[in-house]
Amino acid sequence: MTALPSDARDWLDATGFTVKDEALWHAALTHGSMGERQDYERLEFLGDRVLGLSIADWLYAQSDAPEGKLAQRLNAIVSRAMCAQVARGIGLAPHIRISKQASSDGGRDSDNILGDVMEALLGAQFLDNGFEIARDLVRLLWRPALESGAGKSKHPKSALQEWAAGNQRRPPQYELIDRSGPDHAARFTVRVKVHKVGEAQATANSKQEAEKEAAREFMERYG
Known part of the structure; x- marks a missing residue:
């Protein structure tokens, strides 16, 4: 012993x-x-x-x-x-x-x-x-x-980053896949992927907002 x-x-x-x-x-x-x-x-x-x-x-x-x-x-x-x-x-x-x-x-x-x-x-x-x-x-x-209250109200991108790390996955990857409309009313579509898990996408009036909404959609789908 x-x-x-x-x-x-x-x-x-x-x-x-x-x-x-x-x-x-x-x-x-x-x-x-x-x-x-x-x-x-x-x-x-x-x-x-x-x-x-x-x-x-x-x-x-x-x-x-x-x-x-x-x-x-x-x-x-x-x-x-x-x-x-x-x-x-x-x-x-x-x-x-x-x-x-x-x-x-x-x-x-x-x-x-x-x-x-x-x-x-x-x-x-x-x-x-x-x-x-x-x-x-x-x-x-x-x-x-x-x-x-840890984890109660977290920015969706931060939540997704932590989720990926906590599940031993690669960091999420964001990709701008479409931009449409005139400059004063542009629409951005972003896709987020986590390797061997899945992907989600969202469209918003800014790239940052589209990334946030894509992360939120990913967490709702896979989180």
């Missing part, structure tokens, strides 16, 4: 995690740069789903908003940036087991690494204690984000 450092164990307990199988938590805190057989990647995969279901469950219970609005809030709350923000708030960085080189390259303050380890810890919480206990901890740690 791989033992946790005592300071990491104390920190996990104080933060609200319930540690039984120390090897599981040791892996959750271990970055791939350490070259060990077990690191956080598999647990991060699992924790990402635990987080998503926990937040979706909360949003569904708290609101009668339509699916598109729920998805917009979900994507904002489970985003990599939000996971990293939660990680910083609970003081995760010093407890990540990471190589000196990766640490000197800024690994401990990387949104990607902080977010991934945060999700790995949720995966460990789920495996060690079951979904309900993991969900309750998510609600505790993410409460500021849930109560702040």
